[in-house]
Amino acid sequence: MRYALLLQYDGTHFSGYQRQKDARTVQGVLEEAAAEIFGAPAKVAASGRTDAGVHAMGQVCHADGETSTPPKKLRERFNALLPPDVRVLKSAAAPEGFDCTRGAKKKTYCYRFYTAESELPLLERYAVRVRKTPDLARMEEAARLLEGEHDFAAFCASGSSAKTTLRTVYEVKIRKTGKTLCDLYEIFVTGNGFLYNMVRILAGELVCIGCGKGIENMLKAFETGERGLLAKTMPAKGLTLENVDYGVPLFGAPRED
């Protein structure tokens, strides 16, 4: 029996999703709970790994096992065993042939940063401080050029094992919100898949362009695949996996807003 799980986690104290020896990982704590629930070792796969320090608003996982607990109630059994920084928000019997990794059609990540003279302790956990004030219009202009199918080779950290670096970015949406003591920027990126560090490199380049860097470097990076033309990878804590879309609702009807 395969179960689909909707997960939220605060990545601060995890060494990423993927199980590692001698490190606290999301997969590690999930598989420990799953083994107890199913009474046998169980693998808990995710739509994709998240790096150390990256958060998830809505990660999707699947786990195989046998239990008399009804699928919808599995959530509660997991939560009774999991540490508070990770929660199963929804659980369901997976549709026929469902695979949370291969079946993911679209993913949305959000990169958050803010502009302020000093770090703001109430924002620091989930966003990164940027010293300069970027120009929103310039960022928007660059965002439009990122959309579509491109070879994102230059937007990829070395050491990636991706077969192809061709990816489609469906949308880059930038939201600027004036807060009491700063401006908060949120860059939402939706795509059919992402290369290693792609969103963090892309966010860094958008910030640099907003602060005056010429757009021609990014265009040349698309042509040449040269990582060095682009900005530094932004820190992990500003990144959140917001949503994974499978083209079908996995957990019943979505909430009306």
Added chain:
Amino acid sequence: MRYALLLQYDGTHFSGYQRQKDARTVQGVLEEAAAEIFGAPAKVAASGRTDAGVHAMGQVCHADGETSTPPKKLRERFNALLPPDVRVLKSAAAPEGFDCTRGAKKKTYCYRFYTAESELPLLERYAVRVRKTPDLARMEEAARLLEGEHDFAAFCASGSSAKTTLRTVYEVKIRKTGKTLCDLYEIFVTGNGFLYNMVRILAGELVCIGCGKGIENMLKAFETGERGLLAKTMPAKGLTLENVDYGVPLFGAPRED
């Protein structure tokens, strides 16, 4: 020489503002930094104490001492010495006769809670989960009755040493925001001063009224001063001191939004 400081802190790992022996407090870490900067023991007073676990978006403090550092730059000297969960956002020479405790004219607190089937790790640090969905119109109706000058004796935890329990609440503003997996409620309360636990009791009563409790209990509590008529004190982590108003700008012109 007296300096005014604008402070932000994440209250999670502090045993409140007030200095205590053998406990990590905001005043403790501030006075340690101040002693180093001024080269002599220094008291750092605040507009008011915040309890263990309560956060501050904009707390105002003052400190007396002598240093050759220009007032505006004092901020950076403090931040070099303070732990990352507390930051001095602004510093300035205090106006003639300024006292951050006695001079505070208005304070605004915010109590945050959300409704969801399980805890959301990305909200849990600064908000509290409520299981039922409160009715906003009922909460608004009760909020209107809290506004004005009242004897808030019933809204006060025992052990308070306040001389009078008469307080003026200028405004209670409730904001409901639909998030991806929950609704977030923010209750902003502005008043000329607050009794011990007053905002946390008031927020609890508003939640209960929103969930069906009769408003007559609150009205009777105003008359009788009976704490037992009101809801339980809400947890500290949902509470943030947002702003302290002295009737004059302390740190130069405020930001335009």
